[in-house]
Amino acid sequence: MVTLAEVAQHAGVSASTVSYVLSGKRTISAVTRQRVERSIQELGYHPNAGARALASSRSNIVALMMPLRTDMYVPVMMEIAIAVATHAREHGFDVLMLTGEEGPAAVERVVGSGLADAIILMDVELEDARVPLLRESGRPAVLIGLPADTTGLTCVDLDFAEAGAQCAQHLADLGHRQIAVIGEAPAVYERKTGFAERTIDGLRTRARELGLGVLYRPSEGGYATMAGTLGQIFTERPGVTGFVVQNEQALEPLLGLLRQDRRAVPEDISVVAVCPEQVALQASVRLSSVTVPAREMARHAVERLVAKIEGDTEDEVLLLAPELVVRASSGPAPAGA
Incomplete structure (x- = not known):
């Protein structure tokens, strides 16, 4: 595994300079930055999660609140969760799954502890008690589902x-x-x-x-x-x-x-x-x-969450258009019905 010191040696700079390029905490000349970035790319360097968190004050973790209830069809929930994890990883984030029926307490725990940079909420109710806490926290969040009032929220769902x-x-x-x-x-x-x-x-x-x-x-x-x-x-x-x-x-x-x-x-x-x-x-x-469309909903949710983490403050409600596919189970009503 390539180390930060090896990147520094390859680029002809100090290890601290490489760290500053990664974190953005100090101004580095464009020429030096380009040289470091070229070395990172050529060597295939990937900073570990702990180092990234310390450098950027981020955990690089997304909390996925997905209560697993016996009255819900779990395979659909898991398909969404797997797709969220896959797309989050593509953007450099890991996923912390919270599957208990904790309600607002789970939001308070994530926000208060700094466990995650952002939150994706599933199994959304029309009057969801978790939503006011999300609004108050200011933490980047996306809902897969729609509450009755979507003001100040970003939501993704099938229509x-x-x-x-x-x-x-x-x-x-x-x-x-x-x-x-x-x-x-x-x-x-x-x-x-x-x-x-x-x-x-x-x-x-x-x-x-x-x-x-x-x-x-x-x-x-x-x-x-x-x-x-x-x-x-x-x-x-x-x-x-x-x-x-x-x-x-x-x-x-x-x-x-x-x-x-x-x-x-x-x-x-x-x-x-x-x-x-x-x-x-x-x-x-x-x-x-x-x-x-479980995977499509997950992809849109992650994309909008990453944009929020990067500073996009615009809220939106994205409803995916449904499509009814006709197969063998539906036909003309019986004569005289």
């Missing part, structure tokens, strides 16, 4: 309201007039988690505009729960011919129960999902779906 609207529009275009929505676990809505609330709001708004009947039911997922939910839906709304599902753990049980009930997909019942592409493609019936 879930539009995703819900596209699902309703797709089924209406196929002639469906009565649809059911299978949502996330009840606790997700009790917390008023942003992505879930926005999806159902967008769907209901578009359904009203189109004159669709909508029956919404949250679900824990699993066969036993879905069997009860499905029975209730067909009892209350026997004319339902289309389902919108925003719950990865409910998808396969729903498809299996429809088969048991001799309801063919999509001839009798159409199913549209909001889920990761891999889930849609690996289901027993390839699902028409709006993809949750």
Whole structure:
């Protein structure tokens, strides 16, 4: 491994000069700076994290607050986390993952201890108790998700309201007039988690505009729960011919129960999902779906966070445009429906 002293010898300067070039703490002539930077590049020198932190008063660590809850689909959360870590490393930052359900206490701990230069917040609620602390701290931060009030915040998310609207529009275009929505676990809505609330709001708004009947039911997922939910839906709304599902753990049980009930997909019942592409493609019936772009959201979040660390003070809300991909699970409403 190349050392700072070897860089200094190669460039014909003192070790302290190399350190000043790296830290920017003293003015170095352009000629000397260029010579040092050329030696760093030619030798492939990488200052260790401790040295960078001491030189720049930075930890070069980003805190990722990602509560791992039993009512959330963990593979999506982990896909985002891995993508955040990968893109952060490309910019010279490591990631400290905070997976506990600590709420504001986690923000206070990170800000008070100087553990991290910046914060990425996930699992954002409409009235998220962590957000006021972020605003007060002045620490660079990006949210993957939207609270109700985005003033003074930088947020990245899928436009879930539009995703819900596209699902309703797709089924209406196929002639469906009565649809059911299978949502996330009840606790997700009790917390008023942003992505879930926005999806159902967008769907209901578009359904009203189109004159669709909508029956919404949250679900824990699993066969036993879905069997009860499905029975209730067909009892209350026997004319339902289309389902919108925003719950990865409910998808396969729903498809299996429809088969048991001799309801063919999509001839009798159409199913549209909001889920990761891999889930849609690996289901027993390839699902028409709006993809949750986990990696893209992570990339945009890291890019905006790095810009903030470097001094960009502009706040923005970036909503990624959803795209509904039609596959085998949706088709025209049955005749007479």
